[in-house]
Amino acid sequence: MLVDAIRHRLGWWMDNPLLRKELRQRMRSGRTVLALSLYLFIIGAVAFVFMYVNVQGQTLLLQPTRTADLFTFLSYLQLAMISFVTPGIASGVISGERERQTLTVLLTTPLSPASIIFTKFVTSISFLLLLIVMTLPLYSIVFLFGGVVPSQVLAVFGLQIVTLGAIASVSIFWSTWLRRTGWSTVFSYATVGVFFLGLAVAGYLSDNIANHSPDQGVWGMVSGICYSLNPIYMQASLEASLGFASPVFHQSIVSSVFSVVQSHDLSSTESWLSFLYLYMGGSALLLVSCIWRLRPGTFAVLRKRLVRWLLR
Amino acid sequence: MITTENLCKRYGKTDAVRDLNLDVRAGTVFGFVGENGAGKTTTLSILATLMLPTSGRAFVGAAEVTTDPAAVRRMIGYMPDVFGVYDDLSVREYLAFYGTAYGVTAALIEQRTKELLNMVSLEEKADDYVNALSRGMQQRLGLARCLMHDPPVLILDEPASGLDPRSRIEMREIIKGLRQRGKTVLISSHILPELADMCDEIGIIKRGALVACASVEVVTARANGHRQICVEVLEGGLAMADTLARHHFVSDVLTCDETRVDLLFAGTERDQAELILDLTAAGYQLKTFREVGGNLEDLFLHLTSEEQAAEQTASALAGSAAGQMA
Incomplete structure (x- = not known):
């Protein structure tokens, strides 16, 4: 029974007309091919330059610890790409439909608001997922020289995919609640800015206050919360817990991130699991609010049905 | 086929629709006339399940729009007064998308695409991109889109607005053809003579209330x-x-x-x-x-x-x- 239900749902997703249309529209344009090629080229070039500089042209000198550094570097580059590109793609998915005046017709089809929102969510992250998957062969260079094992890569990718989902949810939230794509884009980038930079600055300031305040414990806790909500620090936390805690980026931002993670004891499994649960829960809440917003009667109808079912 | 009972819609202090009672019989073309802002689009939006009424009830067939919107959506083909199209799709893909959304099988989609494009005189444009079509062609395509799942009821909100005289006449002829197919059509316009030619009954709405509702013959006689x-x-x-x-x-x-x-x-x-x-x-x-x-x-x-x-x-x-x- 359950298997049949799952198969039915999967079949529906595979045959979801909106999903097929969105993927077709998104993937067949020349811009997509160009963007994919460009990204792969840039990441490839960065990986090559990084390795070349580290071994000064002699690949035999490459040490496994250095490939771990390369992995850390590439993973941060990828996180930066996710934070920049996702709002650009997802912040117009609903407001764009509204501006093109196609949303009204879409809402009169049997496609439910939930299926519309989830399809938009899936198609928004699909391009980024493709970018991430495409870079896997580059990461295989890292495996080739040792220092990192596939399970570690998958763990970091998992955290990045959750972050990607959260950014997409925030962007879809603004796109659904605001009428104009322009405003939605501004608010999406602003939200990402708050989570990536604002929380880092707030954590840093709280740390400084804690060092000069009698309420050291309180301010220390505030800075810990700020860091533990920040994807940059939580990726460092995960990487530290996986054994990449001593990167060679001396005096760099990445090394300072790692030192903050160590000083606040954030590299525990509980820390990044809490982060994952919080981000996934937040994303789910935002998407549910989008469903409600898309067709305001959705919940009223569900309530009426429930009452009718109870009275029966 | 379409019934409203004391339908009301209020935006703040403004009554967009006031105690509207409509009864559109199956297989007829009902013209819904009123000035801009009279409440036509609001009424049609409620019937198309895009909006909830403040009070009152509306039915399409036996399905009530607020309690069973899914059934209503399957029964209607809705064409809003202003609508956009997906630029990166061909005419064929556009119709197939909506057909699939309504659960129409692939074989039937192919057959209906052919029939409907022939009906709206767009068979030669089947593989053209939708954004390459003129406004009149897009309106006709919109009408074909409404018919992809073969609904018994069509709700058309000013389908001829913004069209040149030739396109208006073409649109009118297509709608007349729909009556022969047995469809129930609720069509709105702010031009009464335009509707008189193709409608069986006409309802005139003013400030959200129905001020007149009668057959075209009665209205014409009164006009005379x-x-x-x-x-x-x-x-x-x-x-x-x-x-x-x-x-x-x-x-x-x-x-x-x-x-x-x-x-x-x-x-x-x-x-x-x-x-x-x-x-x-x-x-x-x-x-x-x-x-x-x-x-x-x-x-x-x-x-x-x-x-x-x-x-x-x-x-x-x-x-x-x-x-x-x-």
């Missing part, structure tokens, strides 16, 4: 009772205006000068012939005696201009409709 006549004479126009004002079939003298009198005539064509004889017998040298303006347009303006007049006319139309039905 308010024909505007222009009488031109060589001289003595002012005196003739006095004479005309006393005539029992002249409901009002609109303007007059020494050579021309404009009046509203409430009689039949025979009464009109007799009036010409009377004026000639009274010594007026008539130069012209002609009807001016669109009758239905005049009626529409009359109905939507003064509330009291509208109420009187509404009761008169209701009486006529009841008489006709009896």
Whole structure:
């Protein structure tokens, strides 16, 4: 029974007309091919330059610890790409439909608001997922020289995919609640800015206050919360817990991130699991609010049905 | 097929729709007429499940729009007054997308695409991108899209708005064809004469309330009772205006000068012939005696201009409709 239900749902997703249309529209344009090629080229070039500089042209000198550094570097580059590109793609998915005046017709089809929102969510992250998957062969260079094992890569990718989902949810939230794509884009980038930079600055300031305040414990806790909500620090936390805690980026931002993670004891499994649960829960809440917003009667109808079912 | 019971929609302090009671019979084309902002689009949006009513109920078939919107959506094909298209899709892909959204099988989609494109004269554009079509073609494609799942009810919100005269005529012919296919069509417009040609019944809405609802024949007959006549004479126009004002079939003298009198005539064509004889017998040298303006347009303006007049006319139309039905 359950298997049949799952198969039915999967079949529906595979045959979801909106999903097929969105993927077709998104993937067949020349811009997509160009963007994919460009990204792969840039990441490839960065990986090559990084390795070349580290071994000064002699690949035999490459040490496994250095490939771990390369992995850390590439993973941060990828996180930066996710934070920049996702709002650009997802912040117009609903407001764009509204501006093109196609949303009204879409809402009169049997496609439910939930299926519309989830399809938009899936198609928004699909391009980024493709970018991430495409870079896997580059990461295989890292495996080739040792220092990192596939399970570690998958763990970091998992955290990045959750972050990607959260950014997409925030962007879809603004796109659904605001009428104009322009405003939605501004608010999406602003939200990402708050989570990536604002929380880092707030954590840093709280740390400084804690060092000069009698309420050291309180301010220390505030800075810990700020860091533990920040994807940059939580990726460092995960990487530290996986054994990449001593990167060679001396005096760099990445090394300072790692030192903050160590000083606040954030590299525990509980820390990044809490982060994952919080981000996934937040994303789910935002998407549910989008469903409600898309067709305001959705919940009223569900309530009426429930009452009718109870009275029966 | 489409019924509303005391339907109300309120935006803040504004009543967009007030106690609207509609009854559109299956297989008929119902024209929903009103000025801009009268409440047509709000009513149609409620029927298309895009909006919840503040109070009252609306049904499409046996399905109520608020409690069973999914069933309503399957039964209707909705075409909004302004709608966009997906630029990066071909005409064929566009129709296939909506067909699949309604759960139509691939084989049926192919068959219907062919039929519908033929019906709206777009068969040669099947593989063109939708954004390459003209406005008129996009409107026709929109109508074809509404029919992809073969719904029994079509809700068309000003389908001919913004079209050139040729496209309007083409659209009108297509809608007439829908009646022959047995579809129930609820079509809105702010131009009454445009609807008179293709509708079985007409409802006139003003400030959210239905001020008149009757068959086209009744409305036309009523409109004929308010024909505007222009009488031109060589001289003595002012005196003739006095004479005309006393005539029992002249409901009002609109303007007059020494050579021309404009009046509203409430009689039949025979009464009109007799009036010409009377004026000639009274010594007026008539130069012209002609009807001016669109009758239905005049009626529409009359109905939507003064509330009291509208109420009187509404009761008169209701009486006529009841008489006709009896």
